[in-house]
Amino acid sequence: MTHSQSVIAVLGAGSWGTTFAKVLADAAAAAGSERSIRIWGRRAEVVEQINTKHRNEQYLKDTELPTCITASTDVAEVLDGAGIVILAVPAQSLRPQLREWKPLLAPGVVVVSLMKGLELGTDARMSEVIAEEFDIPAARVAVVSGPNLAMEIAREEPTASVVACSDEATAVSIAVCCTAPYFRPYTSTDVVGVEIGGIVKNVIALAVGICEGRQMGDNTKASVITRGLAETSRLALALGGQAHTMAGLAGLGDLVATCSSPLSRNHTAGRLLGEGLTLEQVTERMTQTAEGIKSGHAVHELAGKLGVEMPITAAVVAVLEGKMSVDDLGPRLLARALKSEGDY
Ligand SMILES: NC(=O)c1ccc[n+]([C@@H]2O[C@H](COP(=O)([O-])OP(=O)(O)OC[C@H]3O[C@@H](n4cnc5c(N)ncnc54)[C@H](O)[C@@H]3O)[C@@H](O)[C@H]2O)c1
Ligand SMILES: O=P(O)(O)OC[C@H](O)CO
Structure with missing residues (x-):
């Protein structure tokens, strides 16, 4: 392991x-090691609150943050000497920011994506965006994904997740x-x-949410979740993913939690x-990132290119584009033609 975990x-x-x-802070404390965790934020008031009150009330209410966590609006200061860089910004804003951050990276850095979106x-x-823009090998890019609703984890409720990297040693580290x-x-x-599990579950969760908004019950929602997993698995397999991953935490686990x-x-x-709200009204109401709204279009496009059938995704995208009513x-x-459940 060449990267330092202390910053x-x-x-x-x-x-x-x-x-x-x-x-990360609680992990270090449990292991009895010193660690400095620096957060970069765009808004001065959020940064100030993390530094002075050890809280981020807009997002995490009264959750107390360990004092080894500091924050800054100066990304150069945050990246200085960091052996691990964790990325947690909205997926569609990532690429231009990586270009800005690249010259500031320490050599040998490992980059970890927490994001669940597909680039439009x-x-x-x-x-892929990270490896390309930072020009680093896939062995130094990891992703974390699973049934990980932030607020529950902030409350320290027991949660499992998956760290994936093409290099097993990096994933373990x-x-x-x-x-x-x-x-x-x-x-x-x-x-x-x-990654595909984390991306597509957001689109399926939009579909399940629509069912809920239309007062539909658990049979309907379970049907959408299960067939949603089938189409997620088809896409993942077409891209070279593994079936057992889709049955695991980053597939079924995250789908169930989110839906x-x-x-x-x-x-x-x-x-x-x-x-009955319009997409514009929904977007206005959302104060946090709902990746499925934009990534749905990219998933639909990718499925089309690969010839993968994703009917729930296609229907959600048609609703988002205003081409179909809920x-x-x-x-x-x-109304689709009948088929065998096992047909992939
Ligand atoms: N919140 C969760 O429970 C959770 C869990 C797992 C994965 N994720 C994924 O993590 C990623 C980040 O989600 P989040 O929940 O932290 O989102 P969020 O909306 O809570 O926060 C996004 C952060 O990015 C900043 N930001 C917004 N627009 C930006 C832009 N154009 N450029 C730079 N920064 C911008 C915001 O100010 C904020 O600090 C998403 O891909 C999401 O799917 C979220
Ligand atoms: O709030 P969502 O819909 O972005 O989901 C959060 C996490 O991805 C759940 O694992």
């Missing part, structure tokens, strides 16, 4: 970036680094499967659409 930069002071900084226009996964008393990461080398929880922003956005979503999915 870690977290770029993004939102819900998950701040929570993951707390996980290129259909690239976040790990990041997993060790974020193992806290309430946070248990498993490792994987299936970066594609882990069931009122804490999920994607689920909430879907519910509001189902209740009331037509169910009939459209049910």
